[in-house]
Amino acid sequence: xxxxxxxxxxxxxxxxxxxxxxxxxxxxxxxAEHVFVGISAGYGVALQxxxxxxxxxxxxxxxxxxxxxxxxxxxxxxxxxxxANISWLSRWSIGMLIGxxxxxxxxxxxxxxxxxxxxxxxxxxxxxxxFTALNxxxxxxxxxxxxxxxxxxxxxxxSFGVVARMGIYFLMISFGASFGYTVMSRxxxxxGRFYYLxxxxxxILPQ
Amino acid sequence: xRKFLEIINTLDRRWIFVFIGLAVSLPLFFPIxxxxxxxxxxxxxxxxxxxxxxxxxxxxxxxxxxxSMPELYPMTITALEQMFRKDLKVIIxxxxxxxxxxxxxxxxxxxxxxxxxxxxxxxxxGFKEGKEVVMVSMGASIPNTFPTDYHGTPVSEIPIMQGxxxxxxxxxxxxxxxxxxxxxxxxxxxxxxxQIDIVSGCTAVSAPEYYPYYQTGQLKGLLxxxxxxxEYEKLVxxxxxxxxxMDAQSVSHxxxxxxxxxGNLAYFILKFMKRKESV
Numbered sequence: 036x037x038x039x040x041x042x043x044x045x046x047x048x049x050x051x052x053x054x055x056x057x058x059x060x061x062x063x064x065x066x067a068e069h070v071f072v073g074i075s076a077g078y079g080v081a082l083q084x085x086x087x088x089x090x091x092x093x094x095x096x097x098x099x100x101x102x103x104x105x106x107x108x109x110x111x112x113x114x115x116x117x118x119a120n121i122s123w124l125s126r127w128s129i130g131m132l133i134g135x136x137x138x139x140x141x142x143x144x145x146x147x148x149x150x151x152x153x154x155x156x157x158x159x160x161x162x163x164x165x166f167t168a169l170n171x172x173x174x175x176x177x178x179x180x181x182x183x184x185x186x187x188x189x190x191x192x193x194s195f196g197v198v199a200r201m202g203i204y205f206l207m208i209s210f211g212a213s214f215g216y217t218v219m220s221r222x223x224x225x226x227g228r229f230y231y232l233x234x235x236x237x238x239i240l241p242q
Numbered sequence: 243x244r245k246f247l248e249i250i251n252t253l254d255r256r257w258i259f260v261f262i263g264l265a266v267s268l269p270l271f272f273p274i275x276x277x278x279x280x281x282x283x284x285x286x287x288x289x290x291x292x293x294x295x296x297x298x299x300x301x302x303x304x305x306x307x308x309x310s311m312p313e314l315y316p317m318t319i320t321a322l323e324q325m326f327r328k329d330l331k332v333i334i335x336x337x338x339x340x341x342x343x344x345x346x347x348x349x350x351x352x353x354x355x356x357x358x359x360x361x362x363x364x365x366x367x368g369f370k371e372g373k374e375v376v377m378v379s380m381g382a383s384i385p386n387t388f389p390t391d392y393h394g395t396p397v398s399e400i401p402i403m404q405g406x407x408x409x410x411x412x413x414x415x416x417x418x419x420x421x422x423x424x425x426x427x428x429x430x431x432x433x434x435x436x437q438i439d440i441v442s443g444c445t446a447v448s449a450p451e452y453y454p455y456y457q458t459g460q461l462k463g464l465l466x467x468x469x470x471x472x473e474y475e476k477l478v479x480x481x482x483x484x485x486x487x488m489d490a491q492s493v494s495h496x497x498x499x500x501x502x503x504x505g506n507l508a509y510f511i512l513k514f515m516k517r518k519e520s521v
Contacts, residue, residue, distance in 0.1 A: 057259045082339050087371045090389065139374045139431070147430030147460070155458030213450045216466065220313065220446035222494045223468040225266050226487045227312020233270060240270060 047236040050228055177205040244515060250508035258501060265497040269489035276492045283456050284473040287441045287463025290414065291324055298413040299331045299406065303428065304348075306420035307340035310445050314418050316471040316483040317443035318348045321416055324478050326356040331402050332364040333412065335388065337376060337423045342368050342392055361391075361400045368392030373423040377431040381408055414439040414462075421445070425452050429460050443470065 036044075052067035092110070096103040109131060115124040156178055158171040183195065184202030191199040234240045294300065302321070306314045325332050334349075336342050345366055358364055367388040370376045379387040384406055385397045397403040405411060415438055419425040425442040433440050439462050444452055446467025455461040465474050468491055471484030 058256060079339065082369070083371065086339075086369060135375070139378060143374065143427070143430030143434070147434035151434060151458050151460055152454060155454070155460075209450070216446040216449050218495065218498055219467050219469065219491065222266065222491055222498075223313045223446065223487065224310075225262070225494075226270075226468070226490045229266055229270060229490075230312070230483070230487070233267070241273075 043235050047232055050232060054228075176201075180205050244512070247508045247512045247515075250504060251512060261497055261501075262494060265494040266490045269493050270486075273486075274489045274493075276489055278469070278472065278476075278488060280473045280477055281470075283453075283461075283464035283466070284470055284477065285463070286456070286461075287443070287465055287470075287474060288324070288477045290439055290441050290462040291321070291328070291330075291416070294328070294330060294413045296329050297331065299333060299402070299411060300325060300414055300416060301409070301412040302332050302334045302416040302418070303337060304334060304341050304345050304418045305337045305424045306344070306418055306445075307338045308344065310420035311344065312483070312487070313445050313467050313471065314420060314443060315344060315348065316468070316487075317465050317474060318344070318418050319352060320471065320474050320478050320480060320482055320484070321418070321443065322348055322352040323356075323480060325416075326352060326358055326363070329363075330413075331362075333384075333402065333406065334364065334366045335376075335380075336367075336369040337373060338420065339369050339371075342366070346392070361395070362402060365397075365400050365402045366392040367397070374427050374431050377423075377427060381432065381436060384408055409436045409438050412438070414441070416440075417442045419444045419448065421448060424448070425455070425461070429455050433460050443474075446470075 049067045049070070052063040055061055056064040092103055092106055096107065109128045112124045112128045115121045156174065158175060160168060160171055160175065162168075163171070180198050180202035182202070184191075184199045184206065186199075189195060230240070291300075302325075304314075304318060322332065334345055336345060349360075349364060349366060352358075353360070353364060360366075368391060370388060372379070376387060385403065388397060390396050391400060409415075409432065415428060415432065417425050417428050417440060419428075419442055425440075425444055425448070428440055428442075432438060440460070441463035442452055442455075442461050443465035444467075446469070449464065449466030449470070452461060452464055452466075456464045465471060468484050468487050471482070472488045473484075475482040475485045
């Protein structure tokens with residue numbers, strides 16, 4: 036038996052162990068679940084060591100780049116969380132991480148989402164072909180109705196309430212579309228697993 | 243009638259699993275060949291790549307792992323086919339830790355089919371931790387962000403990487419995305435700053451979140467899930483995993499639809515009958 040065949044058999048048996056949960060919880064499922072968690076954690080640690088720690092910190096430091104002492108110290112401070120009396124030191128590193136990520140995320144959201152999406156929703160309601168105009172009307176009315184629904188400073192009554200109610204309907208339609216896509220995604224995963232079992236493992240699928 | 247409705251209402255969910263299992267399995271053995279058309283977002287994906295001059299360099303970020311392989315691996319294969327047919331030079335990165343082995347597998351498969359050479363026609367730069375920070379850092383310098391390729395070869399020694407400093411030297415970005423970090427972050431961090439054309443192939447779950455980006459033109463094309471992969475295969479002209487899964491996908495969707503319909507009908511009819519009896 037080649038390593039490839041062995042790999043396929045192991046993959047297939049673990050797939051069956053996981054699928055057995057559909058009947059009910061059982062030791063085979065738990066075994067597969069624990070193996071998966073263990074391997075993922077081990078893979079993650081090894082990957083971070085080889086892919087992040089060595090090339091980004093250790094090797095440059097050993098090559099004489101003394102600036103790398105700063106990230107070494109900041110990284111080391113994170114481990115002070117294990118010692119209650121000096122755990123406050125880790126806040127400096129965490130604060131730096133949060134600051135950097137917040138800065139990057141805010142700039143990205145501002146230019147990539149907020150401005151572009153507002154710009155993209157200022158659409159012509161007249162002067163285009165009928166189908167485009169209809170689409171633009173639906174989008175604009177839907178957008179306004181949803182914004183009204185999320186405006187809580189005024190009670191949802193009267194004409195304001197009617198528009199807010201319309202916003203709920205638009206939201207429900209969007210949730211339905213999302214659910215449909217979610218079903219499609221989960222079915223695809225199932226099809227992928229069945230392909231693996233029938234094709235790669237049992238080799239009984241028609242060519 | 244009432245007994246039947248009560249059985250439906252209290253049906254053990256494992257029966258539903260059995261029916262779904264059959265709905266997925268049978269079309270794999272007995273293909274129906276259900277017809278499907280190609281949607282605009284998929285055409286956008288295909289034509290954006292087609293418009294790139296032959297021989298240009300393209301950045302491809304494969305941000306997925308085995309968990310989303312059935313949906314995203316077929317897209318990866320088809321995208322590589324289209325790019326290699328046009329003799330585009332492909333620079334591949336991964337922002338998901340378990341992505342690189344899948345990229346290696348795809349390159350081994352498609353690269354060999356088109357006689358493409360590692361380092362000359364394509365390079366796999368591997369995984370880099372840092373998510374959005376990596377994207378921003380690549381805007382300053384791709385060689386500094388990825389000093390070596392997946393196999394440890396310094397990028398300065400890789401022919402395809404000569405003259406590549408940042409996003410200015412690549413014609414466009416092809417992103418295959420399973421979630422975070424993925425298409426949303428590429429649009430936010432890269433498209434808006436560097437005005438680079440981006441097309442995305444994503445899981446069906448993420449597709450509704452990315453459609454607004456397609457509507458605003460921030461994404462030039464979008465493949466949503468296995469259906470998107472199948473439509474794309476149709477355009478490229480290959481019979482891949484996406485197309486072969488479409489029958490099973492369609493039948494299983496009909497089955498889910500039927501269950502929702504029957505379940506709701508049974509619930510409301512039974513409720514109506516009980517109300518009538520109490521009156």
